[in-house]
Amino acid sequence: MSDKVLKTENDCKDFWYKSRLYDLKIEPKNKKNKRYVLVMFPYPSGEGLHMGHTRIYTAGDVLARYFRMKGFDVLNPIGWDAFGLPAENYALKNKTIPQKVVPKNIANFKRQMLDLGLSYDWSREFSTTDPEYYRFTQFLFLIFFKIGLLYKKNQPVYFCPYCKTGLAEEEVLSNGTHERCGEKITRKLLPQWMFKITEYAESLLSELDNLDWPEGIKDMQRNWIGRSDGAEIRFKIEKKDLNLRLSEIVVFTTRPDTLFGATALVVAPEHPLVEELLQADIPDSLKQKILDYMKQANSKLDINRTDLNEEKTGLFSGVYAKHPLTGESIPVWIADYVIGWYGRGAIMLVPAHDDRDYQFAVKYNIPIKKVVIPTSKTQGSAEPYTDYGILQNSGEFSGLDSKSAIEKITKKLEEQNLGTFVTEYKLRDWIFSRQRYWGEPIPMVYCQSCAEQKISWIDTDAAIKEINSLVNNSSTVEKIKNRWKKIKQHLYGWFPLDYSDLPLKLPTVEFYELTETGESPLSNIDDWVNTHCPNCGGYAKRETDTMPNWAGSSWYFLAFCFWDLVNKTKNLDLPQFWKNNVFDRLKKLMPVDWYLGGAEHAVLHLLYSRFWMHALYEIGFVPEKEPFYRLKNVGMVLAEDHKKMSKSRGNVVNPDDIIKEYNADIVRVCIMFIAPFSQEVAWSKNVLRGISRFLNKVYQTFKIYDNSARIVENNDEEVYLELQRLIVKVSKDLSSVKFNTAIASLMEFLNLWTGYINQHNKTGLNRDAAKDYLKLLSPFAPFLSEIIWSSVFRKKGSIHNQQWPSADKINLSEVKIELPVQVNGKLRSVLKVTKDVSKEDIERKILSDKKISKYIKDQKYKMIYIPNKIVNIVLTN
RNA sequence: GCCGCGGUGGCGGAAUGGCAGACGCGUAGGUCUCAAAAACCUAUUUCCGUUAAGGAAGUGUGGGUUCGACUCCCACCCGCGGCACCA
Numbered sequence: 001m002s003d004k005v006l007k008t009e010n011d012c013k014d015f016w017y018k019s020r021l022y023d024l025k026i027e028p029k030n031k032k033n034k035r036y037v038l039v040m041f042p043y044p045s046g047e048g049l050h051m052g053h054t055r056i057y058t059a060g061d062v063l064a065r066y067f068r069m070k071g072f073d074v075l076n077p078i079g080w081d082a083f084g085l086p087a088e089n090y091a092l093k094n095k096t097i098p099q100k101v102v103p104k105n106i107a108n109f110k111r112q113m114l115d116l117g118l119s120y121d122w123s124r125e126f127s128t129t130d131p132e133y134y135r136f137t138q139f140l141f142l143i144f145f146k147i148g149l150l151y152k153k154n155q156p157v158y159f160c161p162y163c164k165t166g167l168a169e170e171e172v173l174s175n176g177t178h179e180r181c182g183e184k185i186t187r188k189l190l191p192q193w194m195f196k197i198t199e200y201a202e203s204l205l206s207e208l209d210n211l212d213w214p215e216g217i218k219d220m221q222r223n224w225i226g227r228s229d230g231a232e233i234r235f236k237i238e239k240k241d242l243n244l245r246l247s248e249i250v251v252f253t254t255r256p257d258t259l260f261g262a263t264a265l266v267v268a269p270e271h272p273l274v275e276e277l278l279q280a281d282i283p284d285s286l287k288q289k290i291l292d293y294m295k296q297a298n299s300k301l302d303i304n305r306t307d308l309n310e311e312k313t314g315l316f317s318g319v320y321a322k323h324p325l326t327g328e329s330i331p332v333w334i335a336d337y338v339i340g341w342y343g344r345g346a347i348m349l350v351p352a353h354d355d356r357d358y359q360f361a362v363k364y365n366i367p368i369k370k371v372v373i374p375t376s377k378t379q380g381s382a383e384p385y386t387d388y389g390i391l392q393n394s395g396e397f398s399g400l401d402s403k404s405a406i407e408k409i410t411k412k413l414e415e416q417n418l419g420t421f422v423t424e425y426k427l428r429d430w431i432f433s434r435q436r437y438w439g440e441p442i443p444m445v446y447c448q449s450c451a452e453q454k455i456s457w458i459d460t461d462a463a464i465k466e467i468n469s470l471v472n473n474s475s476t477v478e479k480i481k482n483r484w485k486k487i488k489q490h491l492y493g494w495f496p497l498d499y500s501d502l503p504l505k506l507p508t509v510e511f512y513e514l515t516e517t518g519e520s521p522l523s524n525i526d527d528w529v530n531t532h533c534p535n536c537g538g539y540a541k542r543e544t545d546t547m548p549n550w551a552g553s554s555w556y557f558l559a560f561c562f563w564d565l566v567n568k569t570k571n572l573d574l575p576q577f578w579k580n581n582v583f584d585r586l587k588k589l590m591p592v593d594w595y596l597g598g599a600e601h602a603v604l605h606l607l608y609s610r611f612w613m614h615a616l617y618e619i620g621f622v623p624e625k626e627p628f629y630r631l632k633n634v635g636m637v638l639a640e641d642h643k644k645m646s647k648s649r650g651n652v653v654n655p656d657d658i659i660k661e662y663n664a665d666i667v668r669v670c671i672m673f674i675a676p677f678s679q680e681v682a683w684s685k686n687v688l689r690g691i692s693r694f695l696n697k698v699y700q701t702f703k704i705y706d707n708s709a710r711i712v713e714n715n716d717e718e719v720y721l722e723l724q725r726l727i728v729k730v731s732k733d734l735s736s737v738k739f740n741t742a743i744a745s746l747m748e749f750l751n752l753w754t755g756y757i758n759q760h761n762k763t764g765l766n767r768d769a770a771k772d773y774l775k776l777l778s779p780f781a782p783f784l785s786e787i788i789w790s791s792v793f794r795k796k797g798s799i800h801n802q803q804w805p806s807a808d809k810i811n812l813s814e815v816k817i818e819l820p821v822q823v824n825g826k827l828r829s830v831l832k833v834t835k836d837v838s839k840e841d842i843e844r845k846i847l848s849d850k851k852i853s854k855y856i857k858d859q860k861y862k863m864i865y866i867p868n869k870i871v872n873i874v875l876t877n
Numbered sequence: 878g879c880c881g882c883g884g885u886g887g888c889g890g891a892a893u894g895g896c897a898g899a900c901g902c903g904u905a906g907g908u909c910u911c912a913a914a915a916a917c918c919u920a921u922u923u924c925c926g927u928u929a930a931g932g933a934a935g936u937g938u939g940g941g942u943u944c945g946a947c948u949c950c951c952a953c954c955c956g957c958g959g960c961a962c963c964a
Contacts, residue, residue, distance in 0.1 A: 216881045216959085223880065223960060230964080253964060266964095312962075337962045347964045355878090356962055426963055602959080673901070675889065680957085684889065686902045693916085694901085741891070744900035751900090758917095820896040825945050827896050864944050870895040874944050 006790040009664055009783045013114055021798055022064075022119040028073040028588050035067040036075045036589055038557055038628075040597030040605070044080050044105040044127075046090055049112045050645065051637040051683055052598070054655045055671045059634065059739065060596050061118045062672065065779035066734045068119075069804040075589055077560040078113065078120040080106050080127035083134075084549030085163060085181075088438035092513070098438045099508060102129055112655065117664050117782045119800070124563040128552030132566060134440040135503035136559065137551050139574045140612070142443060142496045146466060147619055148458070148483030149196040150432065151490040157431055159188035165435050193442065193545065194490075195430040196483070197607075200614045201225050202423075203625075204607065207614070213631040214678070220602040226426025230254035231410045232344060233419040235265055235321035237273075238329060242280045242319065246273055249321055249332065252343030252424055255353065256413070257405035260394040261371035262348035263361070265321055265332045266314065269297040270340025273332070277317060286318055290334065297336040312337050312360045324418040325395065325409075335360065343424055351384065358384040369393065372402060430608070432548060437512040437521040439546030443497040443504045447533035447540040451493025458484045458491060460535065470575065471619045479618075495534045499574045506546075520544040553605050554612045557627055558582075561589040578621065587623045595628040598636075606631070632737050635680040637671075642682045653683050665781035666691050672739040672780060694747055695784055698777065701754055702788045704763055705770060719756050719764040721815065722749055723773060724807040730776045731804070739780070746777055767793065772805035821846060822872045823855040831871075839865045846871065 006012055016022065028034035039060035042053060049057075064076035082102045091098045106127060113120065126133045144150050159165070162183035178185055197204075205225045208218045233256065234248045249265055267273050274294065278287055293315050314335025321332055337356055338347050351361030351368040361368055372389040388402035397405050413419030433442065450456070457463055463484075471477050497504060507528045512521040522544040523529060533540035562585040566572075597605075609627050616622045638644060639651035646652065658667050670691045675681035726749045733742035753773075756764040763770070771793060778785035778799050789799035819842070821829045829851040833842065842865055846852050856873060864872040 214882090219881055220959060226960095226963065228963075251964080255964080335962095337964095339963070342963050344964095350964090354964070356964080359962095424963080599958080673889095679883090679890095681889075684902075687889070690901045696916090740889095741900080744891075747900055818896085822896080822945075830896070862944070866895065866945095870945085872895080872944050 006787050012117070012783050012786045015798070017114065020123070021800065022076065023121045023123045024073060024075045026073065031588065033073055034075065034589060035072040035594070036592045037064045037067065037594045038077070038592045038596070040601065041079045041081050041553070041556060042109060043084070043086065044082055044102065044109045045086055046101070046105055048108050049655050051653050051655060051671070052634070054116065054667065055637055056596050056634040057113065057118055058116065058668045058671055059677055059737070062739060062779040063594055063734070064119055065782065065800060066804070068800065069775065069802060071803065075560065076120055077124045079125055079556060079560070080109070081549065081553050081556070082106065082127045082129045083439045083552055085436065088436060097508070097510070097512070102127065115659055115664055116655070116668065119782070124560050126559065126563055128556065131503040131505050133559065134552070137440050137547070137555070138443045138502050138504060139499060140555060141547065142499070143621070144195070144615060145444070145496055146463070146470065147615070148480050148487060149199065149615060151194050151487035152191055152494060153194050153490050154189060154191045156187045156189050157192055158185050159190070160185055192431050193433040195432040197430045197611045198425065198427050199483070200611055201227070201425040201427045203614050204610055207626055211626060211631070212629060214633055217599060217602045217606065217631065217633065221607055224427065224603040224607065227423060228254050229423050231256045231413065231419050232422045233259065233324060233348065233413060235324060238320045238322055242282060244276055244280055246276055249273060249346050250344045251346045251348045252422065253348060255350070255406070256409045257391060257402040258350045258353045258371055259325060259348070259409055261350045261352045261369045262323065262330065263351060263367045263369055264330050264349040265346060266335050266338050266349050266360070267332060267346040268338040268340040269294050269334060269336050271345045273317070273319070274334055277319070282318055289315055293334060312356065312363060314360065314364065324413060324416070341428065342426065353384050353386055355384060355386060433545035434548050435520040435545055437546070439549060440551055441504045441506050441522070442543040442545055442547060443502060444543040445495045445497065445531055445534060445540045446543065447493050447495060447535060447538060449538055450533060450535050454492050455535065456488070456491035456493060457495045458488065473620070476618060498534065502574065520546060522546070550605060550608050554608045557592050557609070558586060558590070558622065561585045583621070583623065590622065591624045591627055591629045593629055595631045596634060597631070599633045633678050635675065635678050638680065638682045640683050640685065658688065662688060662692055663783070665695055665784045669695065669743060669780050673743040674740070676740055677737050694750070695781060697750060697754065699784065699788065701750065701757070702770065702774070702792050704757065705767060705792050715766050715769055716756060716762070716764040719753055720769060722752055723765065723769055726776065727772065727805050727807040734779070743780060749773070775799065775802055775805050817868060820870050821852055822870065823852060824875055825872060828852050828855060835868060842871060846873070
């Protein structure tokens, strides 16, 4: 503990950092006594902290300090998310390597965080680029591979020609550009590691209900997962003289009630039928037409496809299918407004009851058959009518309402084996490989000769053995084996590294330019690539793709719980360590109680992290299914001109500059005060000035205690009462993330207090009460409060270790309150009364109050009295 | 088109059924000063009222519920964010 009087921010910083004041040194006794406060960890760019960082990190810090003083065991960690494109692009541009750039940036970020007085537990600091860290990332990759969630597939992926890398769909903006670099995206056929997030669509969806997250973010995830309930319906192909192997076309629909209105089928250009037609006995002219159409549809993938006003195109395939209920023969069309990967890649065309089908039918003269009519509630002059209604022209189902018709028609189809209830999701598997240098190497090996024998790790005895020891739940083991069956064909030749070979280090190279083929730069490093097959011992190659930068952030909140335990030797038995040591820590510290971050991660980081947790939970690797119990979004900080801060506009505000011009506390209080935390806000120098006045006034006020011998230190009743109210108010605001109103109340009280001091020439509060005020201020202004604590009150140790004040139980019935009195809903007077005064007493007072009685005169009235809140006199004649 | 969030003084915002505009900025006037800055004090929603006392209107628009509505309900307008040929 510091014996020296702290006079400057630098003194405080030294004291805090050297005494490791904010480390979570003990393991929490139980869950109830811990608070895990987490802010989304930063990407340490060369620019340093910006105002957005300042806002969110200060908020997290205020919460952490508050909970610490409330006596909780607080985990408030920080780390660095440093893999990924920006660091690599920056290094390429400056002719250096990311390994040299990243530590510099981290050092700068850390310096800035300490300048801001952020109370992190630095004993748990890591960067996702540390081999020690990505050893675990690779370990988890291997676990996910082994439980059948990763497979490699050659498939068209979004590709950024500028960054020369494949992208996840989530990284593609709706205008068809890359979210990182803004370049137009194309498509390319590349072998990719695919991560089976779709396996958890339902569980990711249903668990959302239990989370205390902003409704908007939950809805974005719901929409992204995109559950829709409906039916699949089989239409038998009428083969005639074509030689088709395919016997039926299966469609997905959410509206089986409109089945009788189906006048055609439409399949996507990617549908198997199309491929087969090109092999079948059909006229060459039709073949040519189909080829032309496919070419056109394919090229469309490469351009911006978001223009929905574009006219629909399609062509008749020459094939007919049999309507499952009417037996009618209906034509099959090919059109690219039906997409291959959703549903069954085929639809039934119901022009009378679907907008797109209607457009298509009108254009190509396909019959329109109305089978649903509006009820009295849903008038529908609209053409087509797309709402639910009453069925007509639907055989035995005519007269039913849509909802029961959906049930009954699907059941009938089920009886005849012509259809069934199904649920579809929009969510697609996650493309998990990047053709770049600066990422975690994927710890997998490919053996050509094993591949030729159609063998992969899942076919080995070791696989079964390991799964059984990893998972001690037989139904989960069965589930995993079933997944293996499904992905088997996509894994031939692939084998995982041994855990003891981790970390598989990223080779340090001088040259890592992008390759023209779209392959990873690692593929050029022969002595890294060439290795032996773990299965047959023969020649094999390493995977040269790396993981996306989401990998490190998908589990970092777990790492903070145990990072102080990590034994930095190579011989750590990873599965054992996880099951024994890690799991125990996770049980004590997870989930994150308060997670603060930007809304832009709604369907990226926040969904990926949930997915990893759900998968790890399934095999008993984590004690909780959900990582983040409570989420609060931070609003963006705009420049003073209400535009986004950007170098090119020259409107960037740098925290370093304003800390220098004012000080860290002023910057902290300002960014917390300026607007509600979740709201977008324009930065304002003027507010900074106001906060500077406020904190200065605090300092001047506390100086009166410096010569305490001369001052009578009795608590003034009124000032003391207000202080008790303030304690309640600030505590309540802090636990509901309302920093701006908490600060406003602190200002309000200070105004009242200094007013009293000036008027009576007394302190109004004794030293203990004054200390309570300082404690309330301390989470917001940690430096000033520490300095006053040390230099004015001559206290050793830190104010930040003190106990949070609790409000006295004052004899509230004695308290005078102000009671507003309205006449006909209009405020006419305010009465000073004691608390819980009786209705009769109030009425007597009102009648003798001139301001009110003049409105009543002799009229009849009714009096509404809400005790301690308001009186309303309603004139009744 | 669908989903979500929002609309309150000159500005940032406060009040989620009970005194609309807390708190802060800005502005005006004042104190201090040779002067300026800083600091401090007073006023500051709009309109009527010379001043004051006092009064009226007022939270995007129009309706409704209520003794009482920024707050709840219905319909609409505007702004922002997300998704989108998802069957």
